[in-house]
Amino acid sequence: MSNISIMIAGVGGQGTLLTSRVLGAAAIKAGYDVKMSEVHGMAQRGGSVITYVKLGDKVNSPVIEKGEADILLCFEKLEALRYLDYIKKDGIVIVNDQKIDPMPVIIGKQKYPEDITTKLSSNYSNVYIIDALEVAANLGNIKVLNIVMVGFLAKSTNIKKENWYEAIRETVKEKFIDINIKAFDEGYRMADNYSR
Amino acid sequence: MKKLMLGNEAIARGAYEAGVHVATAYPGTPSTEITEAIAKYNEVYSEWSPNEKVALEVAIGASIAGGRAICSMKHVGLNVATDPLFTVSYTGVNGGLVICVADDPGMHSSQNEQDSRHYAKAAKIPMLEPSDSQECKYYIQKALELSERFDTPFIIRLTTRISHSQSFVDLGERVEVPVKPYNKDFNKYVMMPGMARKRREVVEERMNKLNSFANETDLNQIIWGADNKIGVITSGVAYQYSKEAFGDISFLKLGMVHPLPEKLIAEFASKVETLYVIEELDPFIEEFLKQNGIKCIGKEKLPTMGEYSASLLRQKLLGLEEGNSVAVEENIPGRPPVLCPGCPHRGVFYTLKKNKLAVTGDIGCYTLGSLPPLESMDTCICMGASIGVAHGMEKVMGNEQKRVAVIGDSTFIHSGITGLIDVVYNKGTSTVIILDNSITGMTGHQHNPATGYTIKGEKTRQVDLVQLCKAIGVDRVTVCDPFELDEFDKIIKEETSIDEPSVIIAQRPCALLKTVKYKGKVRVNDNCIYCKACMRIGCPAIVDTGNSIVINEALCVGCDLCMEVCKFDAFEKVGDTNE
Numbered sequence: 001m002s003n004i005s006i007m008i009a010g011v012g013g014q015g016t017l018l019t020s021r022v023l024g025a026a027a028i029k030a031g032y033d034v035k036m037s038e039v040h041g042m043a044q045r046g047g048s049v050i051t052y053v054k055l056g057d058k059v060n061s062p063v064i065e066k067g068e069a070d071i072l073l074c075f076e077k078l079e080a081l082r083y084l085d086y087i088k089k090d091g092i093v094i095v096n097d098q099k100i101d102p103m104p105v106i107i108g109k110q111k112y113p114e115d116i117t118t119k120l121s122s123n124y125s126n127v128y129i130i131d132a133l134e135v136a137a138n139l140g141n142i143k144v145l146n147i148v149m150v151g152f153l154a155k156s157t158n159i160k161k162e163n164w165y166e167a168i169r170e171t172v173k174e175k176f177i178d179i180n181i182k183a184f185d186e187g188y189r190m191a192d193n194y195s196r
Numbered sequence: 197m198k199k200l201m202l203g204n205e206a207i208a209r210g211a212y213e214a215g216v217h218v219a220t221a222y223p224g225t226p227s228t229e230i231t232e233a234i235a236k237y238n239e240v241y242s243e244w245s246p247n248e249k250v251a252l253e254v255a256i257g258a259s260i261a262g263g264r265a266i267c268s269m270k271h272v273g274l275n276v277a278t279d280p281l282f283t284v285s286y287t288g289v290n291g292g293l294v295i296c297v298a299d300d301p302g303m304h305s306s307q308n309e310q311d312s313r314h315y316a317k318a319a320k321i322p323m324l325e326p327s328d329s330q331e332c333k334y335y336i337q338k339a340l341e342l343s344e345r346f347d348t349p350f351i352i353r354l355t356t357r358i359s360h361s362q363s364f365v366d367l368g369e370r371v372e373v374p375v376k377p378y379n380k381d382f383n384k385y386v387m388m389p390g391m392a393r394k395r396r397e398v399v400e401e402r403m404n405k406l407n408s409f410a411n412e413t414d415l416n417q418i419i420w421g422a423d424n425k426i427g428v429i430t431s432g433v434a435y436q437y438s439k440e441a442f443g444d445i446s447f448l449k450l451g452m453v454h455p456l457p458e459k460l461i462a463e464f465a466s467k468v469e470t471l472y473v474i475e476e477l478d479p480f481i482e483e484f485l486k487q488n489g490i491k492c493i494g495k496e497k498l499p500t501m502g503e504y505s506a507s508l509l510r511q512k513l514l515g516l517e518e519g520n521s522v523a524v525e526e527n528i529p530g531r532p533p534v535l536c537p538g539c540p541h542r543g544v545f546y547t548l549k550k551n552k553l554a555v556t557g558d559i560g561c562y563t564l565g566s567l568p569p570l571e572s573m574d575t576c577i578c579m580g581a582s583i584g585v586a587h588g589m590e591k592v593m594g595n596e597q598k599r600v601a602v603i604g605d606s607t608f609i610h611s612g613i614t615g616l617i618d619v620v621y622n623k624g625t626s627t628v629i630i631l632d633n634s635i636t637g638m639t640g641h642q643h644n645p646a647t648g649y650t651i652k653g654e655k656t657r658q659v660d661l662v663q664l665c666k667a668i669g670v671d672r673v674t675v676c677d678p679f680e681l682d683e684f685d686k687i688i689k690e691e692t693s694i695d696e697p698s699v700i701i702a703q704r705p706c707a708l709l710k711t712v713k714y715k716g717k718v719r720v721n722d723n724c725i726y727c728k729a730c731m732r733i734g735c736p737a738i739v740d741t742g743n744s745i746v747i748n749e750a751l752c753v754g755c756d757l758c759m760e761v762c763k764f765d766a767f768e769k770v771g772d773t774n775e
Contacts, residue, residue: 012533024200024362034200035328037361039304045564045638046736047533062361062433062442065507067521082528085521101739101748102531105567107731108740110529123522141751 003056004157005064010075011100012042012046015146018171019073020051021151025167027055029086030159048102073153075132075146076100077116084123090155096132096149099111128152128194135186137173144176144183151187161188202367203358206329207268207296208233209365210336212327215373216240217263217291221249222610224270225305226359231268232642235651239370244642244651247579247610252280252295257493259349260385262376264340268296271312272578274612278315280655281349285319286395287385288347290376292340294320298354302503307578311477315456316351322398322406323351323454324415325432329363335451338415346409348402353453355476356428357433357503358642403455411459415451416465427468429461429481429492431510433476433504441514442507456484457727458673465490472513478502478603485592534565537737538707538714538755540633541659543678544571544602546733546761547685553692554599556589558582558607561637563705567603569734573602579612587619590622598692606636606644607721609659619697620669627691628699630661632706641708665699672698679704681760707753714754716771718747724766730758 006023012018020036025154027034030053041051052064074080074095087093095116104110110178113119120127130152136145147168154164172180199211206228211219219242221231222237235242240361245251248269269277274297281295297315300306316323324339326332332354337352357587383391410416421444428438431450438447448464450456465471465485473482475492482494497512498504510516548555549572557563557573558581566573575585582601589599603612608630619626628746636642643649648658665673672691678684684702704710718737724745730738738758739753745766759767 011531013536028198028200028364035361035363039356039360041389045533045536046562048530048531059363061436062357062363063437063505063507068713078529082531085524089519089522100751101736103531103534103568103734103736104529104532106735106736106739109568113525113528119525125538154584162273175509181608 002171003054003059004072005069005099006073006153007064007069007083007086008051008073008075009051009079011079012049012076014049014060015143016049016051016075019150020053020116021165022147022167022171023053025171026091026159027053029163029166033057033059035059035062048082050083053120071153071156071176073149075149076113078102080120080157083125084120087124090126091124092126092128093120094128094149094152095120096145097129100180112113128160132187135190136183137196139179139186144180146193147183148187150187151184153189154184154188197367198360198364199367202229202331202360202362203326203332203354203426204229204360206332206365207336207365209353210270211294211340212237212240213333213339213368214337214368215371216257216266216340217375218242218258218265219268220245220254220265221268222246222248222251222273223642223670224273225239225639226300227268227270227296227354228639229359230287230296231651242651244644248277250278252284252686255293255295256280256284256559259273259289260287260289260378262289262378264373265291266294266296266336266340269298270306271299271310272308273297276316276579280317281321282319283387283760284349285321285391285484286387288398290350290378290771292335292343293349294339294343294352295349296336296352298356298359299477299704300356302356302697304356305574309631309673310475310628311480312353313453314478320350320403321349322346322452323353324451325353325453326358326451327432327435327449327661328358329361329365331451331716332358333365334691335415344403346402346406348406353432355360364736369473372417374424384407388732399552408453410452410455410457411752413452417445417451418459418460419449420582421445421702423677424468425584426472427464429464429485430474430482432476434476434664435507437504437509437672444551450481453481454482458488458751461487462490463484464563474498474504474509474680477501488739493759523760532568533564534569534736535561536707537735537751538732538753539713540678540702540704540706541565541631542570542733542735543573543681543684543757544629544702544703547678547681548572548600548602549690549732550685551688553688554589554597556586556599556601558583558603558612559599560602560604560607560666561601562631569732574599579607580615583612583615583619583626583628586628587622587624589693590624590626595625600629600632600688600692602629604630604637605634605646605661606628607629608643613664616665616670616697616699617668624697625695627700629700632661632703633725634702637706641706650739661701670697670699672696674698674703677704678702679755679760685765693741707755707775716754716769717749717752718754718756718758718767719770720747721744721766721768723764725764728763729763731762733757733761759773
């Protein structure tokens with residue numbers, strides 16, 4: 001099997017690190033070699049955060065480069081636009097339909113770009129904009145939006161559902177397991193609806 | 197059992213399995229998780245030391261006493277620890293001693309990009325460099341063993357992509373290593389000139405032995421490829437990039453980067469047609485080859501700055517252009533890191549800007565106070581520098597133009613205390629603001645001597661910052677809350693107008709601490725006249741829609757600073773205010 005490169009982009013505090021850990025754990029369960037890369041520090045203070053998850057028979061570099069990502073899982077719309085050039089021509093883009101103004105926009109120095117959805121769709125045929133935040137809010141905890149996204153992404157991989165469940169169980173804190181499993185199921189169901 | 201681990205976690209695991217007794221560190225990205233992970237093992241004594249110099253000294257003491265010890269820090273931390281480093285090279289060790297240093301090519305979270313390999317050479321200390329998490333575990337075990345065998349400290353060099361990448365690690369059991377007997381040995385451990393001169397010769401003999409060892413050890417490996425047209429000498433994460441870019445060519449993969457294996461390199465070089473040296477940052481390996489008259493291609497084609505990648509290598513060495521990606525539009529607003537909603541530093545910088553004070557800054561979350569819209573920081577050099585820099589500026593500019601030094605609680609303990617002593621001793625009049633947020637924030641919430649808790653969360657004696665500053669000789673020490681804006685403004689004005697040194701301890705805990713619970717959220721009411729005064733505090737939860745101000749409820753923590761700033765009572769509290 002050729003390697004699958006998944007790039008996760010978001011805003012500090014949105015749970016990108018936990019997401020990559022769930023992805024990594026699920027890939028291990030499925031028997032893949034896995035490498036992941038993340039950058040800590042400054043990025044956690046509301047900055048732009050990216051993490052890489054690469055899986056396959058044998059992974060060398062832990063880093064995903066421009067034009068290499070099979071899947072971009074993006075927690076905020078502007079961040080999808082920012083990392084557009086990392087996605088392969090036939091890559092999959094999954095975007096949480098949420099807008100978080102960065103500081104240059106907040107202080108009025110720059111405008112938040114419009115028509116992000118159109119810009120994504122004009123470049124890629126596999127673009128999914130989903131309202132993971134609303135799903136998470138309905139479940140009673142907006143923090144699980146990341147696992148809703150994971151559930152949606154799961155449909156695009158060969159990893160079995162049980163492997164995802166196990167990965168969630170061993171990655172998230174015990175008292176949050178149930179709500180995260182529900183979040184996963186919701187995301188998975190949304191992907192089902194899309195493919196129908 | 198196989199587990200996915202960060203390079204840093206794998207270092208911790210390796211140290212644990214190798215029976216390490218003592219682990220010390222001062223937190224610093226990207227090295228912090230090493231000691232955080234070790235702290236979870238109860239068999240190992242671990243500590244956050246006040247700074248890297250003390251951390252290394254404690255590790256040296258543990259080693260001399262016969263225990264195995266590791267000491268971890270980021271690259272700039274090694275600058276702080278170099279004083280003991282250069283001399284422990286002479287004394288050697290009793291129990292194994294390893295210093296782990298994490299470099300940050302590309303400066304993801306650092307103020308410079310120094311290459312720590314030069315320290316290994318300058319201090320005559322052997323250095324290993326792993327290329328994935330499994331090697332992190334193996335190398336630390338090996339380094340502890342070799343440290344005892346060659347009677348020398350070892351350095352393990354990591355980089356951000358090794359420290360913060362996860363890959364598989366085979367877990368083993370801890371092997372208890374008995375503490376070695378301690379024998380008082382004046383000639384080995386008391387470095388006065390007479391003894392040091394003798395030890396200097398020992399160091400030279402040791403380097404000779406290590407030179408031969410480098411040619412034999414399995415840490416350095418030749419991996420022959422399909423043919424010998426291209427050969428690459430590389431180490432660390434650059435090996436992974438090279439493997440990805442070139443595939444099945446021949447490699448001399450160096451696990452030991454100091455001393456370098458002269459014979460092995462010569463042998464490899466003689467058997468390949470084109471030889472590349474691929475290393476991030478300085479031409480450390482390349483210069484060694486050139487000194488030995490070995491022809492190779494390195495920095496003439498590759499940068500000496502920033503991180504490498506497989507595509508960079510393909511582009512620079514194979515002339516392949518990457519054409520597989522779409523263009524990103526220009527002018528996408530950046531998303532720089534910001535002070536969090538509820539951050540106590542926001543009140544400080546808002547007030548400093550209002551008073552148009554020159555501000556010498558320091559290293560921590562609060563360095564973000566230099567960015568718009570707060571923009572209130574004139575300098576940031578290194579840990580602890582704020583106070584010395586303020587004092588130096590005063591000696592040139594006089595104290596007509598007022599300035600203050602801002603420094604975090606942990607940074608003050610790390611290396612700000614001596615700066616304050618200098619101000620007092622040498623008749624300065626600087627005002628120092630200690631930003632006491634009850635935690636070491638930027639590196640992800642570590643305890644420090646001012647928090648009153650140890651690395652394991654146990655209660656301990658707490659440094660009293662007020663008493664400390666008074667003991668140094670500062671008569672004017674004021675403790676205040678930076679969110680009481682009027683009061684804080686008054687104190688700032690008063691302290692900066694006095695002709696003597698003063699300290700303001702701005703006390704309010706980090707908003708991310710679990711113990712900090714603000715009630716309810718803020719909402720904008722009809723009183724708002726859209727004057728935008730609230731935008732000056734730079735809170736990410738306050739949004740200017742173009743014709744009105746709204747609160748982003750998902751971000752607002754209810755700290756109320758905006759209510760303090762607004763002159764029109766346009767912010768009001770909603771939600772769980774009665775809880």
